[in-house]
Amino acid sequence: MLRDGVEYLHHLEALHKQSRIKSNGTLKPLMDELRLAGAYLETLYIVSTCASGCKGGDHLHEYLAGRCYNLGCAAFSLIRIGYYDEALSLIRSMGEIANLQSLFLTDSDEEIRWRESTKRERIRDFGPAAIRRKLENSGGLLLMDADTYSSLCEQATHVTPDTEPNSFTKDGHPRVGPHQQEEGAKRAISGLALMLGFLALGCSKFTGNDALFEEISQVFEATTDAESENPTAEQDGAD
Numbered sequence: 001m002l003r004d005g006v007e008y009l010h011h012l013e014a015l016h017k018q019s020r021i022k023s024n025g026t027l028k029p030l031m032d033e034l035r036l037a038g039a040y041l042e043t044l045y046i047v048s049t050c051a052s053g054c055k056g057g058d059h060l061h062e063y064l065a066g067r068c069y070n071l072g073c074a075a076f077s078l079i080r081i082g083y084y085d086e087a088l089s090l091i092r093s094m095g096e097i098a099n100l101q102s103l104f105l106t107d108s109d110e111e112i113r114w115r116e117s118t119k120r121e122r123i124r125d126f127g128p129a130a131i132r133r134k135l136e137n138s139g140g141l142l143l144m145d146a147d148t149y150s151s152l153c154e155q156a157t158h159v160t161p162d163t164e165p166n167s168f169t170k171d172g173h174p175r176v177g178p179h180q181q182e183e184g185a186k187r188a189i190s191g192l193a194l195m196l197g198f199l200a201l202g203c204s205k206f207t208g209n210d211a212l213f214e215e216i217s218q219v220f221e222a223t224t225d226a227e228s229e230n231p232t233a234e235q236d237g238a239d
Helices: 005-048 060-081 084-106 108-116 119-125 128-138 146-157 182-206 210-224
Strands: none
Touching: 005 060, 005 182, 005 210, 060 084, 060 182, 084 108, 084 128, 084 146, 084 182, 128 146, 182 210
16 A cells, blocks of 8 residues: 655655765765865856856856756765766766867857757757767867766666666665665766866856866866776776
8 A cells, every 4th residue: 555645755855864874974985076076066156156256248158057066966965865877867967068168168169059059950960979079070178978978878867678776786786765885976976076077167267267267277187187087987887
């Protein structure tokens, strides 16, 4: 017999609360990544709300910063609860925005085309794959490559015959509902911090927040010198 729907939602929220408390231990080894993610999130908040001064204009890039901020906050909340696949799906969306910004930096005319495009033209010319091809052909910086994007699609976004929800433990068993898993937390937080870093740099650059851009650049460069690839791409069983 099913319980009252609202009663079940209260039960679920209680489980989420317990999982958030447990996440303090799960996330403790990842404090460096958490500090970075927090700094980048604050950067996006400052940019999106014009907290350091309004530059005027149509605020398109401020709104993009706001979308990035909300995606980052939502991903972090999901990680705290233990929904790692779902967080990785949002990180994938952040990667799409990061590549779009990279394209605009590579060729400013592309931003004009994007702004003036119809819905059909955006789907055709500015979809994730089309943007990656443009970056590759122009020698631009690909911030989320095809392998990483495909991996996140397969594991965290699209369903396949091999779909298993939140399976990040050595026993290989999938998990339904809030469960803390160290490997899932590590992959998600690492990927989140990296994408937030790219977006914080791009958003502060496009909105003319020069001092903020320089500050966040120093933070980003100091922590990425030793990294050779996107950690979200190193997912077991990803095809």
